[in-house]
Amino acid sequence: MAASRLRVLTAYRNLLRVRAIVFANDAPALQKTAQAIRDSFRSNLDASPDNVPALLKEADEAVDFLKQNVIQAEYNPETKNYTQKLRPEHATKEDIVPQGAVPLEPKK
Secondary structure, eight states, X not given: OHHHHHHXXXXXXXXXXXXXXXXXXXXXXXXXXXXXXXXXXXXTTTOXXXXXXXXXXXXXXXXXXXXXXXXXXXXXXXXXXXXXEOOTTSOOGGGOOOTTOOOOOOOO
């Protein structure tokens, strides 16, 4: 029971941490995502012990999704374009393999 509680708290903290990174300097997004995370965890307070592993897996997948797929963009009124703020977790051109192509061996 204590291990499960610790794992739930760890998942909660991980979600809050990754949201702080992904939505840095975006107060409305930080506020809304914090509320959504709290609401999600509160709605599952009475989850049966059998459901906890699936809920933890969902939380871990959400952390990975946010890290790898959400890109913060900032509008530049002078150029009328958006500037992306890529992080190391994001894919680069070298990571993308065209459909049907055989990937090269990793560099050593």
